[in-house]
Structure formats: structure tokens, C-alpha cells
Amino acid sequence: MATNRFGWATGFIYPTPEAVISQFTQDGKELFHHLVSxxxxxxxxxSLAVLFGISLGTLSAWYRRLGRIMNPASSVLAPIPPIILIPYAIALLPSFRASSIFIIFIGAFWPIFVATLNGVAGIDRRYMDSARTLGVSTFTLFRKIIFPAALSSIFTGLTIGMTLSFILLTSAEMIGANAGVGFYIKLATDFGNYTKVVTGIIFIGIFVTFVMILLRRLEKHFLRWQR
Known part of the structure; x- marks a missing residue:
């Protein structure tokens, strides 16, 4: 927008703030519809990534045999960019919705899994041995000692996973969707409507910022005992 304001580029590529605000006003309902999708x-x-990532990460740290399987698997599979799987997911899975959910799941799963595994594995074993000596049940051990101690690391994984989820969601929507904010931007790009493109980008930025602030507040709430 600054480039247009100072005459560094044409308004066709870089719309003015007034044009973007006007586009927001015109497309408000449409953007909300795409956002819901x-x-x-x-x-x-x-949600699936959180469920399986935390569960498998905890079990892999707790049961050494499972850890010996999952650790090498994560070292090989986690660095693979999930975005390269999008064409295969769209071709092999029964619907675009299923393929998008799968891609988001894969992208968010590994950071959450690795962070949970490291968080649980990094707990001083003396605390758990002392708890067992006092007759603490396994359920109470997890609820009162293991999860609180690993929660900071888990939230790091949740934050990274959420960031990757947004990237993969938008990418998937731009390839094969008929709804969603990524689809809105892709359609505007195809028709050369860069005012809509910038509007969609800003809209995504606002929503991502809101979600990340919410996640950060949840982290502060659950880790308030550390302060």
C-alpha cells in the first residue's frame, strides 16, 4: 500500500488502503462464508493432530519400545514438507475435505508429537520414582506430575503446529477447493483482482493473529502456576 501511496507502483498491483477497506465492506459476508469453511x-x-500427537508423544516417551520405533520415524518423516503431498492426497482420498484434513493433520502432528515426546522424556525420573514410592497411581502421576511438567514443551508444539496448519490450509484451498479464504484469494488472482487478493491476505492475517493470541492466552492460563 505504501508503494502505491508514494508512486512506486501502480494501483493495479498494490491497491490503496481506501480500496481495500471498500473491498472489505463489499465482501464481508462472502469472506465470512469462506472463513467458516x-x-x-x-x-x-x-484437533486430530493434537489428539494423536500428544497421545503418541506421551506413550513414546513412557514406553521405550514404542519410542524406539517412533523416534526414527519422526526423524525421517517430520522434515518432509506436507505441501508436496497435496496432489497425492487430492487424487487418492475420496473428497477435497478429506484430503485437506489429512494434509493439515500431517503438518501439525509432527511438531506436536516431537514437542510432547521431548517434554515428557525430559522430566526428571526422580520425581516419578518418588511418586511411585508414595503409592501414587499412574493416572494421578500423569495428571499431577507428567503433564504439568511437559506442558510448556507441548504448547511450543501446539503453536508451531497451528502455524503450519494455516500455511497448509491456505495452500490446499488454492489448489483444489471451491470455498475457503485460500480459494477466495486464488479466484481473485485468476481474474487479476489484486484488491481482493490483498483483502484476503489481510483477512487471513487478522484471523491468524486472533487465533495465535488465543493460543498464547491458553498457555498462560495453564502455566500460571509457573509464575
Whole structure:
């Protein structure tokens, strides 16, 4: 926008703030409709990643045999960019929704899994041995000692996973969707409507910022005992 204001580029590529605000006003309902579609995909894929990432990460740290399997697997599979799987997911899975959820799940799963594994494995074993000596049950051990101690690391994984989920969601929507904010931007790009493109980018930025602030507040709430 500054480039247009100071005459560094044409308004065709870099719309003015006034044009973007006007586009927001015109497309408010449409953007909300696309946002609902995006949030549905994001929530489904990310929730599955949280469920399986935390569960498998905890079990892999707790049971050494499982850890010996999952550690090498994560070293090989985690660095693979999930975005390269999008064409295969769209081709092999029964619907675009299923393929998008799968891609988001894969992208968010590994950071959450690795962070949980490291968090649980890094707990001083003396605390757990002392708890067992006092007759503390396994359930109470996890609830009162293991999860609180690993929670800071888990939230790091949750934050990274959420960031990757947004990137993958938008990428997937730009390739094969018929709804979603990524689809809105892709359609505007195809028709050369860069005012809509910038509007969509800013809209995504606002929503991502809101979600990350919410996640940070949840972290502060659950880790308030550390302060």
C-alpha cells in the first residue's frame, strides 16, 4: 500500500488502503462464508493432530519400545514438507475435505508429537520414582506430575503446529477447493483482482493473529502456576 501511496507502483498491483477497506465492506459476508469453511477444515485437522500427537508423544516417551520405533520415524518423516503431498492426497482420498484434513493433520502432528515426546522424556525420573514410592497411581502421576511438567514443551508444539496448519490450509484451498479464504484469494488472482487478493491476505492475517493470541492466552492460563 505504501508503494502505491508514494508512486512506486501502480494501483493495479498494490491497491490503496481506501480500496481495500471498500473491498472489505463489499465482501464481508462472502469472506465470512469462506472463513467458516476454512475454520471447519482447520479445526478438524488440527484437533486430530493434537489428539494423536500428544497421545503418541506421551506413550513414546513412557514406553521405550514404542519410542524406539517412533523416534526414527519422526526423524525421517517430520522434515518432509506436507505441501508436496497435496496432489497425492487430492487424487487418492475420496473428497477435497478429506484430503485437506489429512494434509493439515500431517503438518501439525509432527511438531506436536516431537514437542510432547521431548517434554515428557525430559522430566526428571526422580520425581516419578518418588511418586511411585508414595503409592501414587499412574493416572494421578500423569495428571499431577507428567503433564504439568511437559506442558510448556507441548504448547511450543501446539503453536508451531497451528502455524503450519494455516500455511497448509491456505495452500490446499488454492489448489483444489471451491470455498475457503485460500480459494477466495486464488479466484481473485485468476481474474487479476489484486484488491481482493490483498483483502484476503489481510483477512487471513487478522484471523491468524486472533487465533495465535488465543493460543498464547491458553498457555498462560495453564502455566500460571509457573509464575
Amino acid at each position: 476454512s475454520v471447519g477444515l482447520l479445526a478438524s485437522g488440527y
